[in-house]
Amino acid sequence: xxxxxxxxxxxxxxxxDHIDAELHDAVAQFGNNVLFIYGGHSxxxxxxxxxxxxxxxxxxxxxxxxxxxxxxxxSVRDGQKLAQDNNVDVILAVGGGSVIDAAKVISSAKFYNGxxxxxxxxxxxxxxxxxxxxxxxxxxxxSATGTEMxxxxxxxNPEINEKIGTRVPETPAIxxxxxxxxxxxxxxxxxxxxIDIMSHLTExxxxxxxxxxxxKGMIEGLMRTVIKWAPxxxxxxxxxxxxxxxxxxxxxxxxxxVSVANVTGWTVHPLEHELSAYYDITHGIGLGILTPRxxxxxxxxxxxxxxxxxLARIVWHLTGDDDLTxxxxxxxxxxxxxxxxxxxxxxxxxxxxxDSKFDVMAKAGVEEGQLETAGYIKLTPADVVAIYQDSMTxxxx
Amino acid sequence: xxxxxxxxxxxxxxxxDHIDAELHDAVAQFGNNVLFIYGGHSxxxxxxxxxxxxxxxxxxxxxxxxxxxxxxxxSVRDGQKLAQDNNVDVILAVGGGSVIDAAKVISSAKFYNGxxxxxxxxxxxxxxxxxxxxxxxxxxxxSATGTEMxxxxxxxNPEINEKIGTRVPETPAIxxxxxxxxxxxxxxxxxxxxIDIMSHLTExxxxxxxxxxxxKGMIEGLMRTVIKWAPxxxxxxxxxxxxxxxxxxxxxxxxxxVSVANVTGWTVHPLEHELSAYYDITHGIGLGILTPRxxxxxxxxxxxxxxxxxLARIVWHLTGDDDLTxxxxxxxxxxxxxxxxxxxxxxxxxxxxxDSKFDVMAKAGVEEGQLETAGYIKLTPADVVAIYQDSMTxxxx
Numbered sequence: 001x002x003x004x005x006x007x008x009x010x011x012x013x014x015x016x017d018h019i020d021a022e023l024h025d026a027v028a029q030f031g032n033n034v035l036f037i038y039g040g041h042s043x044x045x046x047x048x049x050x051x052x053x054x055x056x057x058x059x060x061x062x063x064x065x066x067x068x069x070x071x072x073x074x075s076v077r078d079g080q081k082l083a084q085d086n087n088v089d090v091i092l093a094v095g096g097g098s099v100i101d102a103a104k105v106i107s108s109a110k111f112y113n114g115x116x117x118x119x120x121x122x123x124x125x126x127x128x129x130x131x132x133x134x135x136x137x138x139x140x141x142x143s144a145t146g147t148e149m150x151x152x153x154x155x156x157n158p159e160i161n162e163k164i165g166t167r168v169p170e171t172p173a174i175x176x177x178x179x180x181x182x183x184x185x186x187x188x189x190x191x192x193x194x195i196d197i198m199s200h201l202t203e204x205x206x207x208x209x210x211x212x213x214x215x216k217g218m219i220e221g222l223m224r225t226v227i228k229w230a231p232x233x234x235x236x237x238x239x240x241x242x243x244x245x246x247x248x249x250x251x252x253x254x255x256x257x258v259s260v261a262n263v264t265g266w267t268v269h270p271l272e273h274e275l276s277a278y279y280d281i282t283h284g285i286g287l288g289i290l291t292p293r294x295x296x297x298x299x300x301x302x303x304x305x306x307x308x309x310x311l312a313r314i315v316w317h318l319t320g321d322d323d324l325t326x327x328x329x330x331x332x333x334x335x336x337x338x339x340x341x342x343x344x345x346x347x348x349x350x351x352x353x354x355d356s357k358f359d360v361m362a363k364a365g366v367e368e369g370q371l372e373t374a375g376y377i378k379l380t381p382a383d384v385v386a387i388y389q390d391s392m393t394x395x396x397x
Numbered sequence: 398x399x400x401x402x403x404x405x406x407x408x409x410x411x412x413x414d415h416i417d418a419e420l421h422d423a424v425a426q427f428g429n430n431v432l433f434i435y436g437g438h439s440x441x442x443x444x445x446x447x448x449x450x451x452x453x454x455x456x457x458x459x460x461x462x463x464x465x466x467x468x469x470x471x472s473v474r475d476g477q478k479l480a481q482d483n484n485v486d487v488i489l490a491v492g493g494g495s496v497i498d499a500a501k502v503i504s505s506a507k508f509y510n511g512x513x514x515x516x517x518x519x520x521x522x523x524x525x526x527x528x529x530x531x532x533x534x535x536x537x538x539x540s541a542t543g544t545e546m547x548x549x550x551x552x553x554n555p556e557i558n559e560k561i562g563t564r565v566p567e568t569p570a571i572x573x574x575x576x577x578x579x580x581x582x583x584x585x586x587x588x589x590x591x592i593d594i595m596s597h598l599t600e601x602x603x604x605x606x607x608x609x610x611x612x613k614g615m616i617e618g619l620m621r622t623v624i625k626w627a628p629x630x631x632x633x634x635x636x637x638x639x640x641x642x643x644x645x646x647x648x649x650x651x652x653x654x655v656s657v658a659n660v661t662g663w664t665v666h667p668l669e670h671e672l673s674a675y676y677d678i679t680h681g682i683g684l685g686i687l688t689p690r691x692x693x694x695x696x697x698x699x700x701x702x703x704x705x706x707x708l709a710r711i712v713w714h715l716t717g718d719d720d721l722t723x724x725x726x727x728x729x730x731x732x733x734x735x736x737x738x739x740x741x742x743x744x745x746x747x748x749x750x751x752d753s754k755f756d757v758m759a760k761a762g763v764e765e766g767q768l769e770t771a772g773y774i775k776l777t778p779a780d781v782v783a784i785y786q787d788s789m790t791x792x793x794x
Contacts, residue, residue: 007406008405011403013402014657212642214622218619222611225611244608313714
């Protein structure tokens with residue numbers, strides 16, 4: 001097992017009864033000037049907006065609404081100005097991953113006098129780690145990205161067609177995770193979020209440090225949890241236990257715990273980013289299409305087969321003596337589980353029926369993910385084109 | 398799933414190459430006055446004592462050596478005086494659970510002017526949570542208790558025959574976990590430590606909140622890890638991966654992550670505490686004897702059987718359709734695994750051949766664990782006597 005360092009000080013308040021009892025003091029302990037960040041109208045429709053405003057009615061609250069699903073640098077710049085103009089002491093982010101991601105960059109940007117995009121790309125001497133930070137309190141409304149307990153943020157800059165993942169110095173100070181708030185998430189978003197969680201787990205499971213059974217064992221448990229509860233949440237959106245298991249799984253999947261000591265980078269995410277860059281498709285759906293095809297592509301490497309067979313036995317409860325057969329069955333199960341959630345399983349179904357961009361996408365994906373050197377299994381652009389091509393039809397084996 | 402709060406800010410430095418590179422700054426960031434706490438001569442024999450002293454040679458180091466395996470309040474009082482007399486800024490605890498447990502109470506006791514025992518029992522208005530604390534940096538040399546990343550400390554007061562578990566305000570600030578330091582741990586202690594880890598996992602797995610698949614899934618992965626690697630470490634003490642998997646499992650088993658949302662208390666630990674109170678037996682060995690008998694006692698309750706069958710399938714890889722058969726096989730496997738580590742599996746083998754104290758032990762164990770109300774399965778003193786009696790002979794089913 002490789003050496004690692006791990007620290008994560010986010011204070012999690014999980015469940016139905018924390019927000020009303022604790023939100024005010026959780027925010028006010030940091031000061032009176034609050035920047036309240038949220039996305040579209042869903043928190044107004046659901047009543048969460050009024051609830052939050054009511055709880056903070058003795059504080060000075062300025063608002064940044066309308067943060068986009070893929071948060072834009074323009075929203076971050078707006079937040080930076082609001083934070084500076086109002087000498088904000090604390091940021092309250094209410095929403096899904098996008099809102100919290102934007103809050104994370106604004107948190108450092110308050111203490112930076114240049115363009116906030118510098119912080120995202122670490123340009124012009126801007127390094128958020130050298131700056132002070134406004135503490136973040138958040139209320140999560142969607143189970144998917146894990147941003148509520150990690151250092152990551154993804155910000156888009158449409159002026160220059162860039163979408164960049166950045167790492168901020170501190171995880172959120174306090175995250176309120178109330179599964180009830182996700183009961184109104186539509187089936188399709190629930191499916192995409194669940195597939196996203198499974199993909200995070202898969203990317204971390206297939207790692208070259210094959211001696212780390214602690215991480216692999218915990219990942220297997222989280223996978224079984226998501227496999228079991230996502231269909232329940234889709235069939236019965238107000239099943240609290242389903243929402244709770246998905247919510248806590250999504251946090252645990254990406255708070256760093258299950259990837260300590262990992263050595264190799266992610267593969268399917270860079271390949272999906274290229275799809276999203278050229279076509280307007282949902283991230284989780286794209287991952288669900290690509291993952292089984294990536295698995296097919298790498299399954300017969302002698303170093304991967306034992307781990308695929310382990311996945312088959314422990315996660316999919318398959319039995320048998322032949323590893324290759326088991327591995328193929330596990331991949332088929334992955335495909336069928338994605339499909340059972342109502343997710344499209346081919347590229348043409350999501351509007352990509354033309355393969356003319358595959359070469360350029362493959363090249364860029366290999367470069368982004370350093371897939372020829374840093375990936376779990378080496379992939380060349382030609383390998384990636386094969387994965388995209390294989391995603392054009394539903395046939396698996 | 399029940400509501401919960403979770404926060405754990407301990408900074409973990411795991412692996413071979415952290416101590417020499419990072420120990421000095423990890424300690425010195427808190428100040429120049431260091432209280433260095435350790436146990437017996439093993440860190441002198443192994444060279445760790447000299448290594449640590451060398452790394453801290455520009456700091457003012459006062460020492461408290463000789464902390465006992467079950468740390469006594471007299472050692473804590475000695476540490477309190479040293480910390481106060483030398484205005485200590487930081488405590489460096491080097492050793493196993495006992496040394497770190499003592500350090501945790503000394504950490505608050507520096508700021509208390511009465512008897513440190515008051516802090517352990519929360520008497521005389523002493524409440525460590527209301528006091529300041531000296532930060533703790535530790536170097537762990539034994540994988541078992543999980544103290545390196547939790548709030549727990551167990552302190553003995555032989556003058557009044559008490560051994561009390563207490564909860565301190567903060568987890569250690571920084572814990573260095575170097576699996577190499579455990580390669581000299583003898584086979585018997587490795588076995589007892591591994592059985593202790595398995596017991597921590599078992600106590601948290603059998604919980605009444607049956608909707609929490611996140612915790613149960615992660616526990617299953619940790620159990621499989623310990624089951625796999627403990628025999629390897631015993632057979633080949635310097636197998637680094639075995640020591641690393643055991644070390645990280647022991648931390649993850651008791652840092653709070655896998656018991657969030659749990660609702661019921663522990664059962665086998667209170668029953669073992671009574672054995673230890675009356676006889677000089679090793680904690681982990683006592684747990685290993687009692688656990689399969691407790692399982693036998695509660696297996697046929699209709700609420701427990703599905704979880705035992707799940708344990709059988711997921712942790713012990715057993716197959717079959719009859720839950721009771723599977724459950725019994727899982728219990729047998731638990732017994733055989735303990736025995737395979739070289740642990741004694743009956744009370745007479747550890748010197749308890751007389752059942753005359755079982756009644757009084759059972760009554761005290763039920764009271765300590767509130768087993769008639771707060772346990773996973775209600776146990777009366779008569780049930781506990783049956784568990785002790787069943788532990789007199791090797792027969793299981």
